[in-house]
Amino acid sequence: MPFGINETMGQYSELFMLLAAGTYTIAFIAFAWDLAKSSKALRAIDLKAAQAESPTRVPVAAGAAQAGSRSDASHLAGPAGRAERPSSSAAAGNGGGVITADGDMKYAAERRAPARIAVALTVLGVLIHAAGVITRALGAGRVPWGNMYEFLTTGAFVAVAVFLLVLIRRDLRFLGTFVVGLAIIMLVAASVAYFTPVGHLVPALQSYWLIIHVSIAVLSSALFTLTFAMSALQLVQSHRQKTVAAGGADKLGFMRLVPSALSLENLSYRINAIAFIGWTFTLMFGAIWAEKAWGRFWGWDTKEVWTFVIWVVYAGYLHARATRGWTGTRAAWLSIVGYLCVVFNFTIVNQFFNGLHSYSGL
Amino acid sequence: MSERVKVKKKSPAPVAAAKADAALPALGIKGMLRWAWTQLTSMRTALFLLLLLAVAAVPGSLFPQRPANPSIVAQYIKDNPDYGKVLDALQLYDVYSSAWFSAIYLLLFVSLIGCVVPRAIAHFKAMRSQPPRTPKRLSRLPEYGTLVIPADAGIPASDAINGAAGLLRKRGYRVDVRDADGARPSIGAERGFAKEVGNLIFHTSLIGVLVSVALGGLFGYSGQRILVEGDTFVNTLVGYDQFTPGTNFQSGQLEPYSIQLNKFDITFDRESQGKFGQPIDFSAAVTTKENPDAPARDETLKVNDPITLGGTSIYLTGNGYAPVVTVRDGDGNVSMQGPVVAKLQGDNYYSSVVIKVPDAAPDQLGFVGFFLPTAFITPEGVSFSADPELFNPQLTLNSYYGDLGLDNGAPQNVFELDVEDLTPLNARNLDAGGITLTPGASYTLPDGKGSISFDGVKRYIGVDIHHNPGQAYALAFALLAVAGLILSLYINRRRVWVRTGTHEDGRTMVEYGLLARGEDHRLAAEAAALKGLFATEWQLEPESPDASQQTPSSKRDNNAGSPTPAGPAGPEKDQ
């Protein structure tokens, strides 16, 4: 073993993790405040506009900058040839009243102070979190993903970091409560249920493939996390759009901060495509590593089974997007099922299923 | 088959395609088969089979699997007498070789071939034909824009079209100029054929992976061997403790290499509290020879770092202690001497030991017991191993004499001794008590049956030896599949049409439209980029209201506040 254990570093790491979880908690509150406040503000604007007797579309466009007028631009309705989808007609037809958020998920001109505070706090949290991950790595003298505790803490870090990176280009702040909330849960679960002091890797994990294989798996999982949230919102949004289009009452006002179901679907498709390539690499590199470690590249070990199942479900998702009648809601369900498999693979399979991969460090 | 191909087929023979879609098998056997084939190769079926495959793979993680662990399966069936056998009948212990799992993936691959071949043919034709004719109304396309070249620029319609053709060619489009000298010259252009090629490569490579895996099953083999320090393994059938040949294996395939274990070292964790005493490094020093006459080579065998020799790979998969004992029989002769492989049972190398001495006379002798590297006995008399290293090695044994049952030739498990027909000599509940030995000590058996001495401890390793000729192909096809996947997902197939004409007042009017085939979220960006290129080519101010008509995409750019009047607006690089 080239590096020794440094337990003091490990203790610093624990402290950083706690601080990060605390900061995230405040950020979470700010994100929730943003959702609540914005939906109130939007309702007030609507009310005023209705009093001014404006036609349906104008008030929103006037109130929330140019967001409303943008969402009906034709290219936002998705690629050509997909216009026959029910979700797309809802998106195009009701762009004015139901949806306020930009279909392209570009930042709008108006400022949302709580959202800005929330993002700033999340950045602060992720920096502290990074310190936690780095001190953990230094303390153990290796990459910080060798057991469940480390998968969770590092995985949460990657999820938040990926989210923030996407925020640079796209206004996905409506996902803030979800992503930050998940990170909090992961950190708490890591400290409470899976705490493991810094330690050496068992020989089975001592390979550069650990660095390659697991880092790509964690990264892909972080992307799947984003698309899971977007697909879930897509289902809610599409239901809401249909309700409103049919003349029903809009009970989910905060969903106006969320882009149309079709925009969600299109962006989550793009992210899922990247994550699918990542997962393909995860699977392949895992197989190469298995060949190096155990002498066979594929042996239907439980972990291998579930990695395969996840891969096939997302392949199904990509197929669904190209199959008539399977786009929209059904594709969203597949994306959700795929993510549930990811979670299952990580939690239940790691802990309760025996297999060659049973080195979760419990 | 994808929607696009269907659409394509419909145009020449819409009636036939509609019939196939309506799926009325009132066409006799031939029609029925055709109907079945159409169904099987439809995208919907592929999707269904894919999801079914995912579901079918799950039971293999819920129930123990025979190929991985036959003894656990046998135990499981014994433990669950009510449904254990039923599960077996449903092949739930052999999921991945079961009839139903095989049926799903074979159907899937048949569907895949039925899908890929026609697509490949269609695509091959498309690649050789000219871009489709220019639509009458370009304004109906999802991306549309116009430019106006002032009369004094001196660029007539035909020059403009040639200029546009040049630009598009440079941008990677395949361009066909139509009616260049006519009144309304136009261009049809297309790019992104590699998308479809990538898709075809991807799907074909999946077949390649499957075939490679099958190849490994046919011609591969694997085996196990335990090597105590000092032992040599020679790669012949008798050299293996356990051997699993592929269906087409021939013993001539085995290269007669040899591998000798000189020394095996383990490093234990002495630093961290939580994992104190856990092994953190295994290292086996071995000497290998390619064949009996080849020069000897010293190598190190480690976990995650196999040795390749004679077309096989040799893996370090297990290890343990092998106490060295000497057994003398009732006649006073040495009837057994050497290391005994102790099988791991519990923490800290708590291991079981079975010693069979068939050569002992007048009675055969047998010993059963435990080996503890660091023996520790609680006040209650429970012994356990407190550390994996040899701080206080101890051998505790019971002894038996009688007929071991080895002489009738039936194979026996070396790690088990059936004591039913034997007479006990030493045991804790007998007057003589059990045998407890430390290194260097010896014990004389009661009734003059002989003696046993504990001479020392060696280490042993378990090695797995694998030969899989399909492996390299599987990897190659997998890499090819990823390459195809990336092409398929990230190349956009687009068509562009440009039409020019001369206005009565001498201005040259240019209109263009874009169409994507399949997912393409950057079509608008491409339209904007093309507009920028055209404007530069003809030295126009793209954003001046009379020179260009606003399109949805350029409106967005205005809103974003970053018009690029001169330079081409590069395609957005998001994702």
Ligand code: HEM
């Ligand atoms: C082993 C089973 C299969 C797997 C794992 C698989 C996987 C995939 C994946 C990941 C994609 C998305 C990437 C891309 O666009 O190239 C895809 C696309 C596609 N697959 Fe498959 N596939 C399988 C079988 C099939 C079968 C049986 C068919 C035909 C019936 C088929 C037809 C297609 C088509 C047409 C596309 C392009 C979709 C589009 O235009 O977006 N695949 N496949």
